[in-house]
Amino acid sequence: MQASHSSDKQDAAVSRTFTESARRAQIVAAAIEVIAEVGYGKASFARIARHAGLSSTGMISYHFAGKDDLMREVVAEVLRVAEAYMRPRIEAHSDFPGRLRTHIESNLALLVEYPKHLPALVEVLSNIRGESAGMSEFVGATEEMNRVLAERLREGQRAGAFREFDAEVMVHAMRGAIDEVVGRAAREPDLDVTACGRELAEIFDRATRKTAM
Amino acid sequence: MQASHSSDKQDAAVSRTFTESARRAQIVAAAIEVIAEVGYGKASFARIARHAGLSSTGMISYHFAGKDDLMREVVAEVLRVAEAYMRPRIEAHSDFPGRLRTHIESNLALLVEYPKHLPALVEVLSNIRGESAGMSEFVGATEEMNRVLAERLREGQRAGAFREFDAEVMVHAMRGAIDEVVGRAAREPDLDVTACGRELAEIFDRATRKTAM
C-alpha cells in the first residue's frame, strides 16, 4: 500500500532499464550498422541518429545515459543474438571436438547471417578502455564468456578428449583468429567466410587433438 | 637556385621524410607510447605533444604533413623495428617448422622487448579505414607481409614440411592469435607473454604439421 503511490516517472525509468523501448532497440540497431560500416571512431551520435532516421542527437541522449550506455547496449544486443544463434548449434553436439568445431563454425556462420553484428562488437570492444565506470562491466562480459569456454576445454582435457595445453591461451587464440576473419570480411567482401570457418575449425581441431600414438 | 615555380602543392616535407630530424623521431616515439596507452581514438595531437614535451600541437603539424603522415611514420617505425628484431631470429633457422615457431615466438618476444610498439601498430591499423589517400599504402604494407608469409607456408607445403591447408587463412589465424596476445598484454600486465608465445607456437606447429601416418 505504502509503496504503491510511487510516481509513474520512476516506474517508467525503472522498467526502461529492463524492458527495452522500441526506440532504444531502433537506436541500438542503427548504432550496430553505423559502427560496422564506418568504425567506432566515426560512429558519432550525429551519424547514428541520421542513420536511424532521427532528427537530432538529443533523441539518443534522451534514451541513453551517455555514449557508454549506448555502447553497452550494443555489446549486450550482439551477445544476445550470438548466444541465441550459437548455443543450440553447439549443444546439438555432445562430443568435445565436435563442440569446439561448431563453436568456431557457428560463430562465423553468425557473421554470414548478421554481417554487421560481429564487426560492431569487435570495433566497440577493441576501442573501449577501462576508462569510465560502466565500461568494465561489459568488457567483463566477454571475458566471462572466454572463461566459460576455457573451462569447457579443460573439461575436455580431463575427459581425455583434448591434449594438454593452456586453455586460456587456446581460447584467446581462437578468439583472435575468428575476429581476424571478422575484420577481413569487412575489408574483403568476397571472402568466403564459411570456408574460413571450416579451415579454422580444422586448425583448432588439430591444435587441441591428442597426438596419435 | 631557380625557383620552383610549378607544383606549389607538393611540399618540401618530402625530403624530410628521409632526413628524419630528431624532432620527428621524438614525436613518433611519443605517438607510439600515447597510442599504446590510451588508444588510437584518444591519441590526439594535444596528448602526443604534451607527452613529447612540446608546447603546442602546431609543432607536430610543423613536422608532419598531417595526422595521416604521423600515423604512417608510426607504422613504418614499428615495422622497421619488428623487421630488425624478427628477421635474424627467424633466419637462424633453416627448417620450415622452426621458422614458423620462431616467427610467432620472436613476434611476442618483440612485444616483451618493446611493449608499446605492437600495441600501437595494432591500434593504428585497426582504426584506419581506406579513408585518406596515403593510408592504404601502409595497410598494403602489412598485407604484403602476410602474403609473403603465406608464400613461405606454401613453399613448406611443396617441400613436404607442412600438411595441406589454406595458407591465407592460416596466416591470418596466426596474425589474429598474436594480435590478441598483444591486446591482452595491454589489459593484463602480469600476462606471461613469453609463455603465450610458446603455446601459440605449439598450436600452430600442430595445426600445420603433417598427420602422423
Add this chain to the structure above:
Amino acid sequence: MQASHSSDKQDAAVSRTFTESARRAQIVAAAIEVIAEVGYGKASFARIARHAGLSSTGMISYHFAGKDDLMREVVAEVLRVAEAYMRPRIEAHSDFPGRLRTHIESNLALLVEYPKHLPALVEVLSNIRGESAGMSEFVGATEEMNRVLAERLREGQRAGAFREFDAEVMVHAMRGAIDEVVGRAAREPDLDVTACGRELAEIFDRATRKTAM
C-alpha cells in the same frame, strides 16, 4: 518513419535551407554586417558569432553546413534584397535609356538604404575563387544577372535605342563602376552616393546613346 538507411552524407540541413529559421537569418544578418565592416578575410566565425550575440562558433556550424554555406546564404540574401528593391523601380520605366539609368541609380540607392549589403556582396564575390564546390553556383548567379542585363542592352540596340557597342563589356563596365562606388562609400562615409548614381547614370547614358547626326 522508415529509417533513411542510405545517403547518410546528405544532411537534414537541406530542408532547413528553405525553412530559414530565425537564427539562420540572424546569423546571415550578422555576417553581412561583419563582412562589410572588416572585410571577408577577417570575417571569422568567431567575429560573426560575437556580433550576433552567440556564445560560440559552434552555433554557426550548427545552423550552416560550413563557411561556404553561410557565404552562399549571404549572397542569396543580398541578391534577394537587391532584386526586391531594384526591379520595381526599373520596371516603372518602359524606355530603354530610362531603364538603364534607373538600373544604376536604384543600385546605388540600394547602397544608401542598406549600407552593408552591397559591400558584403562585393567582398564575398571578389574573395571567392572556384575553390569549394557549392561556391561556383552563386558566382554563376551574378554572371547570369550580367548576361540578362547584356541581353537587355542588345534588345535596346535592336530597337534602335542604343548605339552599337559590345554589350558584354558595357555591362561589366557598369558593374565595375558601381562596385567602385560601393568600395569608396566604405572608405569615405561622407561620399554622396546618390550624386554618384546620377553621374554614373549620365556617363552610361552618354556611352550608350546614339550619336546625334
Add this chain to the structure above:
Amino acid sequence: MQASHSSDKQDAAVSRTFTESARRAQIVAAAIEVIAEVGYGKASFARIARHAGLSSTGMISYHFAGKDDLMREVVAEVLRVAEAYMRPRIEAHSDFPGRLRTHIESNLALLVEYPKHLPALVEVLSNIRGESAGMSEFVGATEEMNRVLAERLREGQRAGAFREFDAEVMVHAMRGAIDEVVGRAAREPDLDVTACGRELAEIFDRATRKTAM
C-alpha cells in the same frame, strides 16, 4: 667625422630601405605571382616562400618588417612598373581625349604584358583596410594617382576638350571599369583584353565628349 663611425649594421638597414636587395625583389616577384594566382586571402608567407624557392617563411620575415611591409612593396613595385609602362604611351599624345583613351588602353595593354601585376594590385588594395599604420600610406598612393588623373580631366574641361562632369566620379568609374576587366581576365583566360580596352576607351570617350551641337 663624428658621424662616420656609425655601425655597418645600421648602414645596411638604412640602405636596404632604399636599395632593394636582390632577395627582396625576388620575394616581391613571387608574392605578386602568388597573389594573382590564389588571391590575397590564400597568399600566405608559406606559399610565397615555396613559390620563391625559399625553404622557410623566416626568410621573408627577415627581409620584411611584416606582412604589411611586403604588401606595401608589392603595391609599390606594381605602381612602378605601371608608371614606366603607361606614362610614355600617354605622353605620346598631346590632346586630352587621346590621352584619356591611351590611359585606358595602355592600362589594359599592361595587363596583357604583365598578366600578374594588376591582378595582384587589385587583390591587395581591395583586401587592405586602414588597419595597421603603414597601410594607409600606399592606399593613399593610389588615391593620389586618382587625384592627379582627376586634375587632368578638369584641365581638359577648362580647355574645352571635355564636357562638364564630376571628375572624381569619372575617374573612379574608369578605375572600376578597368579593374573589372582585370578581374574578368583572371576568371576568363580567353577574354580579349585588348578589345575590352578599345571598348572601354570608346565608352569613356563618349562619356566625356562635349555634346555635338
Add this chain to the structure above:
DNA sequence: TATGAATGAGAGTTCATTCAT
C-alpha cells in the same frame, strides 16, 4: 516522449612572427 537549439570543449591545421645559431 520527443524535439532541436544551444553549449563548450576539443579536434587538426595554418598562420605570421621570433629566435638561436
Add this chain to the structure above:
DNA sequence: AATGAATGAACTCTCATTCAT
C-alpha cells in the same frame, strides 16, 4: 645573410551533452 625550428594564437569544424519547450 640566412636558416629552420619553435611559438602561440586563430581558424573551421565536430563532438557529446543539456535544456526549455
